[in-house]
Amino acid sequence: DAGVTQSPTHLIKTRGQQVTLRCSPISGHKSVSWYQQVLGQGPQFIFQYYEKEERGRGNFPDRFSARQFPNYSSELNVNALLLGDSALYLCASSLDSGGLTQYFGPGTRLTVL
Amino acid sequence: AQSVTQLDSQVPVFEEAPVELRCNYSSSVSVYLFWYVQYPNQGLQLLLKYLSGSTLVKGINGFEAEFNKSQTSFHLRKPSVHISDTAEYFCAVSAPSEGGGNKLTFGTGTQLKVEL
Numbered sequence: 001d002a003g004v005t006q007s008p009t010h011l012i013k014t015r016g017q018q019v020t021l022r023c024s025p026i027s028g029h030k031s032v033s034w035y036q037q038v039l040g041q042g043p044q045f046i047f048q049y050y051e052k053e054e055r056g057r058g059n060f061p062d063r064f065s066a067r068q069f070p071n072y073s074s075e076l077n078v079n080a081l082l083l084g085d086s087a088l089y090l091c092a093s094s095l096d097s098g099g100l101t102q103y104f105g106p107g108t109r110l111t112v113l
Numbered sequence: 114a115q116s117v118t119q120l121d122s123q124v125p126v127f128e129e130a131p132v133e134l135r136c137n138y139s140s141s142v143s144v145y146l147f148w149y150v151q152y153p154n155q156g157l158q159l160l161l162k163y164l165s166g167s168t169l170v171k172g173i174n175g176f177e178a179e180f181n182k183s184q185t186s187f188h189l190r191k192p193s194v195h196i197s198d199t200a201e202y203f204c205a206v207s208a209p210s211e212g213g214g215n216k217l218t219f220g221t222g223t224q225l226k227v228e229l
Contacts, residue, residue: 004156031214042117042203042219043157048210056210090156092217099214100145100164100207104157 002027004093004105012111013081021076021108025093031055032074033102034066035090043090049074050097078110086112115140115208119220126194127228134189134223136204145207146187147217148178152200160202163187174198199227 005024013019025032031050035043045058049068068074072093078085088109092102120135138146145164149157161172168180178189187204201224205217 006156033214033216035217042205042221043217045210045216045218048212048214048216050214053212055212055214056216057212058216092157097213101147101159101162102217103159104149106156 004091004103006089006091006105006108008108009106010109010111012113014113015081015083017081017112018077018079019081019110021078021089021091021110022073023076023091023093023105024073025091026103029093029095029103030072031094031097031099032068032072033092033094033099034074034076035092035104036060037088037090037107039087046076048099050099055097055099081112083112086110115142115206115218117204117206117218117220119202119204119223121223122221123224123226125226125228128196129193131192132190132194132198132225134202134204134225136187136189136220138185138187138204138206140185140206140208142208144180144182145215146178146180147205147207148172148176148187148189149203149205149219150174150200151203151222157203160189194225194227196227196229198225200225 034046037043048056148160
């Protein structure tokens with residue numbers, strides 16, 4: 001069975017631009033979470049979605065938004081990119097609404113110049 | 114609020130030697146604990162988890178961890194490491210989020226370097 005998939009693998013943007021990252025959960029999983037991992041640090045929670053509804057939001061500015069589609073895939077959008085948004089963006093899926101055990105994808109490496 | 118402290122940023126060890134990676138947590142609610150491994154330029158792979166029951170948890174690749182409530186610890190151990198175990202290891206605690214889900218709070222990671 002396929003694991004969590006994310007696209008693109010790598011992305012280079014300039015300051016002020018907007019970016020959309022995509023995630024497909026493990027088949028049968030209905031919850032998707034997004035994390036930001038800055039180099040040398042542990043991942044930081046951004047959002048969690050279940051059945052297209054937001055179930056949690058981390059301490060990130062409103063430039064960050066996300067949504068979940070009827071097929072449970074998800075997009076993370078970041079507007080007005082800053083240099084500090086350069087990071088590995090990880091998507092995780094879980095089976096149920098609680099999203100307790102999360103399985104991670106390979107991530108999207110975003111570089112902002 | 115929940116927090117995780119990984120006391121060692123780097124742990125060097127010789128191949129076939131035992132290793133322990135330390136993790137302490139702080140949580141005001143029920144505790145669910147996880148260890149993940151991250152190989153270079155990859156995502157996180159779940160090694161093991163503690164949700165309830167036996168305090169000794171066995172995971173993949175020969176790793177195990179022991180939940181100690183009195184010491185608020187969840188240390189990861191392996192009796193004999195291999196070169197392929199070289200990676201970054203993250204301890205995480207799960208906490209309820211406002212909308213009814215659960216979010217993971219991670220430590221800063223421990224780089225395990227296995228040498229010949």
